[in-house]
Amino acid sequence: xxxxxxxxxxxxCGLWAGAVIPKLMTTRVVSIAWLILFAIFCxxxxxxYYLVPIYPALLAFGAQRIEQWxxxxxxxxxxxxxxxLLGALAAxxxxxxxxxxxxxxxxxAVGIMPSVGEGANTGALLQYYxxxxxxxxxxxxxxxVYWSLPPKDRxxxxxxxxxxxxxxxxxxxxxxxxxxxxxxxxxxYYLWGSRGRDGSxxxxxxxxxxxxxxxxxxxQVSGRIDSPYAMPYETNQPVYVLRGMKMPLEEYWPxxxxxx
Numbered sequence: 001x002x003x004x005x006x007x008x009x010x011x012x013c014g015l016w017a018g019a020v021i022p023k024l025m026t027t028r029v030v031s032i033a034w035l036i037l038f039a040i041f042c043x044x045x046x047x048x049y050y051l052v053p054i055y056p057a058l059l060a061f062g063a064q065r066i067e068q069w070x071x072x073x074x075x076x077x078x079x080x081x082x083x084x085l086l087g088a089l090a091a092x093x094x095x096x097x098x099x100x101x102x103x104x105x106x107x108x109a110v111g112i113m114p115s116v117g118e119g120a121n122t123g124a125l126l127q128y129y130x131x132x133x134x135x136x137x138x139x140x141x142x143x144x145v146y147w148s149l150p151p152k153d154r155x156x157x158x159x160x161x162x163x164x165x166x167x168x169x170x171x172x173x174x175x176x177x178x179x180x181x182x183x184x185x186x187x188x189y190y191l192w193g194s195r196g197r198d199g200s201x202x203x204x205x206x207x208x209x210x211x212x213x214x215x216x217x218x219x220q221v222s223g224r225i226d227s228p229y230a231m232p233y234e235t236n237q238p239v240y241v242l243r244g245m246k247m248p249l250e251e252y253w254p255x256x257x258x259x260x
Contacts, residue, residue: 003055006086011055014062021065030057096132100229103129123232131165134230138166138205139173145203145223145239146179153243158182158197160204164189166234185256194253199245206237215252217244 003011018031034054041050070076092098092106104124112126123130142159149157159174161167161184170182181195202216205225212219223239245252 006083007059010062010066011058013065014058017061017065027061034058125229127231130229130231134227134234135169136173137227138169138225139177141223141225141239142170142203143174143177143179145241148222153201157201157203160184160202162205162207166205186258190257194249197249199249202242204240204242212240212242215246216242
């Protein structure tokens with residue numbers, strides 16, 4: 001769960017309280033909304049964090065009900081001590097407070113195996129930790145490839161991100177390196193279009209050379225990204241320079257669209 005096991009107990013109490021306690025009947029809509037949204041996201045394979053905005057209300061309902069149950073000071077003290085202890089144990093899994101090698105050993109010691117919420121493979125780290133690594137190195141390597149191009153090619157070149165993370169890394173970290181704005185067909189980047197580029201020279205990370213051979217006159221490996229703690233699909237990948245797109249980029253653009 002995105003909110004942790006202890007907080008989810010409070011959420012369950014909030015769902016129950018909002019649904020059946022007479023004093024909270026006006027808030028029943030929140031419990032109903034959670035159930036409907038949970039069902040929709042399960043069917044449509046939504047990501048776990050889509051439900052997070054509704055949890056503060058449920059936490060408030062649940063906390064109020066639990067406070068009524070725990071009227072004795074001793075009981076409250078025991079619960080508070082347990083929350084502090086478990087919170088301290090869980091903190092390194094939610095906050096980057098340990099050196100990376102220490103964190104990996106801690107993760108293994110507590111039996112937490114890396115997992116993802118987006119249906120992809122992961123490496124040594126949990127996805128939301130792994131996603132903190134590699135972006136600056138990626139921009140630096142792309143900049144090396146970009147500045148190695150002949151001036152004529154460099155004036156037309158653009159980086160195409162396979163996802164909004166790659167494109168944003170170039171937009172954020174690439175400005176000081178002299179890189180032009182990136183393009184991508186992923187999520188909102190699709191709406192921003194090709195930004196005036198024609199696809200005659202394109203830089204891209206990884207992907208299928210067979211696909212590139214179909215779309216471009218030529219392709220070549222001009223660099224490589226390597227960040228061992230990043231997600232596997234964002235590390236140990238070649239950086240390609242693609243030249244001579246066989247169809248206008250604007251015409252191809254609808255095919256590049258992918259929302260997820």
